[in-house]
Amino acid sequence: MYIIAPKIIFTCDNDFNILQDKALLFNEKILQIDTLKNLQKNYPQAQLIQIDENSLLLPAFINPHTHLEYSANNGNLIFGDFLQWLDSIFNNRFVLNEKAKEKLILKNIHKMLKSGTATIGEISSFGSDLNPCIRSQARIIFFNEILGSNENFITEKKEDFLQRYEKSLMQKNSKFIPAISVHSPYSTHPELVKFAIQLAQKNNNLISTHFLESNHENNWLRFKKGGFKKSLSKFAKNPMSFYTPQSFLEFFKNQRTLFTHCVYLKEFELLDNNLHSITHCAMSNKFLSKKTFKLKQNLKYGINIHLGTDGLSSNTSLSMLDEMRANLLIHNDFELEKFAKILILMATNKAAKALNLNLGEIKKDKIADFSIFTLPNSANFDQLPLQFILQSKEVLKLFIEGKECKL
Ligand code: MCF
Ligand code: FE
Numbered sequence: 001m002y003i004i005a006p007k008i009i010f011t012c013d014n015d016f017n018i019l020q021d022k023a024l025l026f027n028e029k030i031l032q033i034d035t036l037k038n039l040q041k042n043y044p045q046a047q048l049i050q051i052d053e054n055s056l057l058l059p060a061f062i063n064p065h066t067h068l069e070y071s072a073n074n075g076n077l078i079f080g081d082f083l084q085w086l087d088s089i090f091n092n093r094f095v096l097n098e099k100a101k102e103k104l105i106l107k108n109i110h111k112m113l114k115s116g117t118a119t120i121g122e123i124s125s126f127g128s129d130l131n132p133c134i135r136s137q138a139r140i141i142f143f144n145e146i147l148g149s150n151e152n153f154i155t156e157k158k159e160d161f162l163q164r165y166e167k168s169l170m171q172k173n174s175k176f177i178p179a180i181s182v183h184s185p186y187s188t189h190p191e192l193v194k195f196a197i198q199l200a201q202k203n204n205n206l207i208s209t210h211f212l213e214s215n216h217e218n219n220w221l222r223f224k225k226g227g228f229k230k231s232l233s234k235f236a237k238n239p240m241s242f243y244t245p246q247s248f249l250e251f252f253k254n255q256r257t258l259f260t261h262c263v264y265l266k267e268f269e270l271l272d273n274n275l276h277s278i279t280h281c282a283m284s285n286k287f288l289s290k291k292t293f294k295l296k297q298n299l300k301y302g303i304n305i306h307l308g309t310d311g312l313s314s315n316t317s318l319s320m321l322d323e324m325r326a327n328l329l330i331h332n333d334f335e336l337e338k339f340a341k342i343l344i345l346m347a348t349n350k351a352a353k354a355l356n357l358n359l360g361e362i363k364k365d366k367i368a369d370f371s372i373f374t375l376p377n378s379a380n381f382d383q384l385p386l387q388f389i390l391q392s393k394e395v396l397k398l399f400i401e402g403k404e405c406k407l
């Protein structure tokens with residue numbers, strides 16, 4: 001058992017309560033929150049962890065959407081228009097994947113840990129991220145990707161997917177959670193979607209899917225027209241738009257799913273507030289989507305919305321702090337101090353709910369995933385969350401399941 005006594009705690013409960021001069025008693029879980037004096041009196045055998053006097057403790061960030069296999073992108077991919085980007089992905093993906101060796105992926109996970117992220121939702125396209133993900137200190141939700149629009153290759157696509165998926169199932173533990181990614185409605189044949197969801201239901205897996213990300217996808221699903229027809233004709237003779245937004249959502253009816261992007265979603269009433277959530281990737285949308293996700297407006301629908309960075313394929317950083325700072329700049333219809341609290345919850349509490357994990361809050365019985373940062377010199381409690389986002393880059397310490405990470 002350990003005790004840690006920061007100056008300030010962001011509990012990241014729904015009301016964003018902030019605690020001053022309280023300490024945590026923890027092992028793999030948070031056991032008690034009380035004054036240091038009381039904890040030391042009641043648990044004399046617990047070891048006190050030495051930290052700076054002026055420190056801030058908060059739940060470790062959760063980034064539920066990365067593409068680590070694209071970590072080698074260094075300007076190779078075209079930003080500004082989704083179909084041009086997609087073309088550049090097709091032309092570069094094997095070269096980029098070849099360059100994103102285990103060492104580079106581990107380096108990026110390490111950077112994420114340093115920036116305060118303990119849980120990573122990794123979209124795995126090729127399976128070359130499996131080893132580094134297992135070897136890393138992070139908690140990984142490993143979303144094995146399935147895609148393919150040509151009906152002549154369905155069997156091959158299923159087999160390729162199953163090989164990767166089964167390999168990941170063998171590694172399952174509390175810090176490595178196999179899951180499934182249905183790439184998107186424009187790239188995934190209904191038979192593959194059905195197949196993936198059946199497997200997910202059988203094995204109680206989470207699903208993640210890219211949905212209504214770009215103007216082109218919006219035109220393709222709603223009006224069956226636009227540039228997608230030409231783009232997809234490389235893969236099938238006469239490409240078809242398989243779904244409407246409604247018919248795609250219908251497949252995910254009883255399935256816990258993270259819908260990534262949803263920039264062009266209008267049918268919020270078709271989402272299930274208990275099982276569905278939206279992963280908002282503001283930086284990625286800025287570069288690929290043509291339009292901004294209406295965060296303030298969409299929060300009113302009551303659906304759980306959390307943050308993700310997406311991969312270095314459509315971002316320049318995998319740090320949730322950088323992503324929060326980008327959100328502060330991109331969405332200008334919020335009151336700043338309030339927005340900072342909303343963003344921190346979207347990187348902790350809300351993401352934990354989306355993934356159905358016992359994380360994301362500093363509360364008795366939660367898993368002890370938390371970070372320690374230098375406390376900013378903030379004038380008052382209302383400014384503190386905003387100044388934390390603006391001033392923080394790297395953790396002083398990071399704990400995952402109560403164990404201090406080597407950083
Ligand atoms: O999230 C971004 C943009 N939207 C869709 N896909 C990707 C993103 N970053 C990487 N990807 C990958 C995706 O996983 O690009 C490929 C898929 O493997 C595009 S389809 C061949
Ligand atoms: Fe993505």
